[in-house]
Amino acid sequence: MEALSLAEIRPAEPIDPKTVAQALASEFAKTAVTRDQLGGTPKVERDQIRASGLLGLIIPADLGGLGASWVDTLDIVRSFARVDSSIAQVFAFQHLMLATVRLFGTEAQWQPWFRQTAENNWFWGNALNPLDTRTASNIEARQREFHGKKSFCSGATDSDMLIASAIDASTQKLLIAAIPTSRSGIILHQDWDNIGQRQTDSGSADFEHVRVEEAELLTQPGPLSTPFACLRPLIAQLIFSNIYLGIAEGALAEARQYTLQQSRVWSGSLADDIRSEPYTLLHYGEFWVQLEGAKLLTERAAELLDDAWNKGEVLTAEERGKVAVAVTAAKVATTKAGLDITQRMFEVTGARATTAALRLDRFWRNLRVYTLHDPVDFKLRELGDWALNQQYPKPSFYS
Structure with a gap:
């Protein structure tokens, strides 16, 4: 099956997100049983979501998004879950990752990322697992690197950006960063083969001395640092x-x-x-x-x-x-x-x-x-x- 074009899914502006989501859900339902059996990455369906404009659902309108509330965003997540909960998870994690940069980062960080996400239909994936201590962060030659293994990297495959975490080697504190998925040293493994949620790409990843810029670290206010961040x-x-x-x-x-x-x-x-x-x-x-x-x-x-x-x-x-x-x-x-x-x-x-x-x-x-x-x-x-x-x-x- 070929991905629907933007015009087929979203024929006119302005769009009604719930109408677009219902059209997508109807398409997902047609292949849900077959894809559950196959597993792997739902590439066609991810591209349909990209074309729909819904990746910018919670991004404010003045930054190019749709400015939706969490009530409406979660309602759309639920409509996808009724027919295909794997796609619902990957789609929902898009907005969780965007919320992460908004809550943990500075305005100078999250606003440009929001704009670029809306403009370029970026998909965000997850490489943040607070229980996973196998990824360390070290400062070598005045450059911070994330190095080690990650697990449960839902939505990382076919993503444009990643929220990644590591343990600071000097302070033992959790560090979280937003980095391009294509950055050198990030290796995503196709090893997710569980009995359920079979198309969430929740497999493992290796970070081999992955460069992390200072501006990519979410330290102000940082993870769980204020009631709002929490x-x-x-x-x-x-x-x-x-x-x-x-x-x-x-x-x-x-x-x-x-x-x-x-x-x-x-x-x-x-x-x-x-x-x-x-x-x-x-x-x-x-x-x-x-x-x-x-x-x-x-x-x-x-x-x-x-x-x-x-x-x-x-x-x-x-x-x-x-x-x-x-x-x-x-x-x-x-x-x-x-x-x-x-x-x-x-x-x-x-x-x-x-x-x-x-x-x-x-x-x-x-x-x-x-x-x-x-x-x-x-x-x-x-x-x-x-x-x-x-x-x-x-x-x-x-x-």
Whole structure:
């Protein structure tokens, strides 16, 4: 399949991002099953996103972007996740990386990067893993270098820019930089072959004495240095929640279609039509309640995030804490609801729905892989500390 042209996806200016996103999602859905089986880089789909103009979704309009809110941005992420959660993750990480330079860097850094991203349709990839201490930063011959191995580099393949991290050899502090993916010494490996999220390119990378300029280091204000900078992990967690929710919504939509078109009434049922089969209705009722609750929590958290984002550097620790509680609640709710629905959807579709050609198990596989990013048990402990002791979650790269 050839990539759609910009005119085909985005026929006129100004664009309506949600309309464009829906057109893209419809295209992604046509090949989602096949690409799940193949794995690898969704190059065609990434180029469709490039052509769409959506890579500049959260970039302010005066810098060439679309000036979207986090509510609208995350809504589009969720619409992609309903049909293809791998693409949703890579697309969402674009905006997480842009948020990273905005939150951790200076205006003189992030504004030019924003403009160039909007002008050139840059894709940003991830090489920031705070738990990965195998990449060191050294100053040699008055030049800083990142050297070592990285893991879980989601979206790095086919990207234009990378957010990369390393441990400062002298201070043992985490350093984060924005660098071109094409820079000499960066080697991206095609070694991501997991059971789910198979097209996120979340494999490993080698950094072989990669040059990092002083102007590329995000040190002012730096990682998690202010309440505003501490919004970064909350954006990441809320991205996860929206993708989990989108996966569950997509699973339920496909289950419903299959039930109505293919499922049969069990011989022991008193119903003569699947639409009135009591146990089938019971399961769908449970699914709906779970999703409705998770959806409301997730949408409320996004609204609070927008409020905090718009406050900028005057955001207080308490205001950030309120967002953290809301985001953490959404993360727990979407994880639990999603895992339940994607596993139990077969109870309302039946044995024939397990045929490999349908690959309905992809919803569970995708969600199971993604929800292991950081343990939900720790989120529940944080919420317990809030509920009992009124202690907000302590800022970290995971809370």
